[in-house]
Amino acid sequence: MLTVERQEIIIQLVQQNEVVKIQDLIEATRASESTIRRDLTELEQGKKLKRIHGGATLLQTMREEPTMAQKSSKNSHEKKKIAQRAAELVQEGDCIFLDAGSTTFEMISHLKGKNIEVVTNGVMNIQALVEADIDTHSLGGHVKKGTYAFVGRGAIESIARFRFDKAFLGANGITVKDGCTTPDPEEAYIKTKAIQYAQQAIVLADHTKFEDVTFSPFASIEDVHILTSSYVKEEKEQLYQELVKSTAIEVVKL
Structure with a gap:
């Protein structure tokens, strides 16, 4: 799987679930943990998502506030x-x-x-x-x-x-x-x-x-x-x- 395809899957899963664990991303993409961590770092740098402990979550807007x-x-x-x-x-x-x-x-x-x-x-x-x-x-x-x-x-x-x-x-x-x-x-x-x-x-x-x-x-x-x-x-x-x-x-x- 190409990097761009794998990262698109990651973005879709985060958008669908709001919070996604690394293990779920590994299973969805069949990539190694090190590859997924590298993808998450790149996607965070590109402001596509936010890394959290053990996974990733959606970025929030400046005015957005959780209940x-x-x-x-x-x-x-x-x-x-x-x-x-x-x-x-x-x-x-x-x-x-x-x-x-x-x-x-x-x-x-x-x-x-x-x-x-x-x-x-x-x-x-x-x-x-x-x-x-x-x-x-x-x-x-x-x-x-x-x-x-x-x-x-x-x-x-x-x-x-x-x-x-x-x-x-x-x-x-x-x-x-x-x-x-x-x-x-x-x-x-x-x-x-x-x-x-x-x-x-x-x-x-x-x-x-x-x-x-x-x-x-x-x-x-x-x-x-x-x-x-x-x-x-x-x-x-x-x-x-x-x-x-x-x-x-x-x-x-x-």
């Missing part, structure tokens, strides 16, 4: 490990901001029993926080469809009334040049304010968020501590080395 349900179903093991480590950074007596996102949501079960106060703009976080017997404050405001995040004037006015020891935030894209980005300017503004009002800002990001850029920047990488997984070192080693030079980055071993 909470879609986010929660992807890389769940990786997100749970990152969230567990993030919760370990929360100390007794802390006042923290907890962003609306699938990885920050996973922190809540690990915060149970801690004497802390949490401010959140995540609608889905509220019930879980209350059930964990954690003192909880909600920003309020307009509820955004898909991500169930409070945004808008009400949220902006609310967050100005708080100050945080730590702010835990999600991101849709992270690069050295563009920093941390998210598709929605309104959510980006809330994240920016949370960073402004916090002594320390911690961005939780699985390995698929790196080397992506979305519509609205909310922080340069120098302004945040990035918490991710060992998949970043395995899949994006060059970027990882660049990040180490520019910011504090911590890797959770999987």
Whole structure:
């Protein structure tokens, strides 16, 4: 099979399934693993797809944003490990901001029993926080469809009334040049304010968020501590080395 034919099959499978594993591509093309990995690298460089640990996925547009349900179903093991480590950074007596996102949501079960106060703009976080017997404050405001995040004037006015020891935030894209980005300017503004009002800002990001850029920047990488997984070192080693030079980055071993 010619390279162009094999790569066309790979693109079609990614478009049909959104996420495809390397083993599936090997079976579909009858090519070796090394050949498929080389194809994926070439296709990613040509902006035809995005490589992830063990496979490939569709590229997203600058404004495209997965729903909470879609986010929660992807890389769940990786997100749970990152969230567990993030919760370990929360100390007794802390006042923290907890962003609306699938990885920050996973922190809540690990915060149970801690004497802390949490401010959140995540609608889905509220019930879980209350059930964990954690003192909880909600920003309020307009509820955004898909991500169930409070945004808008009400949220902006609310967050100005708080100050945080730590702010835990999600991101849709992270690069050295563009920093941390998210598709929605309104959510980006809330994240920016949370960073402004916090002594320390911690961005939780699985390995698929790196080397992506979305519509609205909310922080340069120098302004945040990035918490991710060992998949970043395995899949994006060059970027990882660049990040180490520019910011504090911590890797959770999987």
